[in-house]
Amino acid sequence: MTLPSSHDGVRSMVYEAVARTNEDLEPEMRIEARPDEMLMGPGAKLDSLGFVSLILEIEALAHERLGVTLELVNDRALSQERSPFRTLESLVAYVEASMD
Amino acid sequence: MDDARVVLITGTRRGLGRGLAEHFLAGGAHVIGCSRRPTDLESPRYRHHVLDVGDEVAMLEMFGETRDEFGHLDVLINNAGIASMNLALLTPTETLERILTTNLTGTFIACREAARLMRRRAGRIVNVVTVAVRLHLAGEAAYIASKAGVVALTEVLARELAPMGITVNAVGPGPIDTDLIGGVPDAAMNALLQRLLPPRKSTVADVANVIDFFVSKASDSVTAQTIYLGGV
Numbered sequence: 001m002t003l004p005s006s007h008d009g010v011r012s013m014v015y016e017a018v019a020r021t022n023e024d025l026e027p028e029m030r031i032e033a034r035p036d037e038m039l040m041g042p043g044a045k046l047d048s049l050g051f052v053s054l055i056l057e058i059e060a061l062a063h064e065r066l067g068v069t070l071e072l073v074n075d076r077a078l079s080q081e082r083s084p085f086r087t088l089e090s091l092v093a094y095v096e097a098s099m100d
Numbered sequence: 101m102d103d104a105r106v107v108l109i110t111g112t113r114r115g116l117g118r119g120l121a122e123h124f125l126a127g128g129a130h131v132i133g134c135s136r137r138p139t140d141l142e143s144p145r146y147r148h149h150v151l152d153v154g155d156e157v158a159m160l161e162m163f164g165e166t167r168d169e170f171g172h173l174d175v176l177i178n179n180a181g182i183a184s185m186n187l188a189l190l191t192p193t194e195t196l197e198r199i200l201t202t203n204l205t206g207t208f209i210a211c212r213e214a215a216r217l218m219r220r221r222a223g224r225i226v227n228v229v230t231v232a233v234r235l236h237l238a239g240e241a242a243y244i245a246s247k248a249g250v251v252a253l254t255e256v257l258a259r260e261l262a263p264m265g266i267t268v269n270a271v272g273p274g275p276i277d278t279d280l281i282g283g284v285p286d287a288a289m290n291a292l293l294q295r296l297l298p299p300r301k302s303t304v305a306d307v308a309n310v311i312d313f314f315v316s317k318a319s320d321s322v323t324a325q326t327i328y329l330g331g332v
Contacts, residue, residue, distance in 0.1 A: 024220075049263050049264075053219070056216055056219070060216075063164075069160070
């Protein structure tokens with residue numbers, strides 16, 4: 001088991017969470033594992049339940065792979081002017097920063 | 101791991117929680133229990149955690165160990181609760197906060213963490229409340245407010261968790277012979293019992309009967325309900 005010590009490592013973990021999330025979603029709500037995939041706002045395919053599932057899958061993978069307990073949705077994240085949950089790339093950056 | 105159900109019950113050292121733990125163990129389930137002090141309940145299928153349900157860190161550890169050992173959770177029963185019989189005008193804020201932390205915050209944390217372990221294969225959550233929510237008993241404002249909060253939590257969570265196949269219900273027993281009612285004067289207890297149908301205390305078997313219905317695999321469309329005992 002390798003640690004996602006790099007940006008690419010974190011991205012691959014988040015993309016795996018995307019794949020896990022998609023397993024439970026209807027085809028029209030599934031998201032693509034690409035940096036500019038919208039997660040919130042106009043153009044986003046995920047509904048609130050799908051978004052929750054993605055966050056929980058990332059937190060579960062972080063625990064399974066790294067033994068790290070992440071709490072991604074918190075007051076600090078929600079109060080940022082530019083939401084870290086806009087796109088997959090911003091989410092990857094936010095997850096990486098949360099592990100520091 | 102065998103296919104026995106995995107059941108987590110809070111407040112299992114004595115009283116109703118202990119009785120429910122024994123009930124589910126007798127039915128073949130794996131039971132995870134907790135209380136603020138150690139227990140003498142022993143079974144190869146029983147795990148006990150010494151913690152306060154209002155202590156989030158300790159709760160996360162218990163659910164984390166459950167995830168590590170079983171990978172999932174089938175049933176959560178939020179039974180742990182404390183009471184303080186006192187008129188509101190004489191209830192210190194510290195007492196109110198202690199009751200809310202154990203009865204409401206502890207239940208919220210347990211529901212949230214349980215749902216994370218249930219969401220991939222459905223689950224059942226049952227919250228233990230009280231007939232006092234319906235009877236609006238004087239002298240129990242803090243306790244009843246906390247349990248009324250749990251009823252509201254039950255109804256909202258039922259809607260949030262339904263897409264994951266998780267049901268959330270509550271059972272409201274009458275007084276049960278436990279430490280919780282130890283401070284209630286006989287006259288007040290008799291007056292309360294006269295308002296119940298039949299006019300008697302509830303038993304562990306009464307509560308287990310309702311919980312068995314809620315957690316039955318056939319009850320997947322029974323959610324957001326509170327069943328009170330005693331005809332209130």
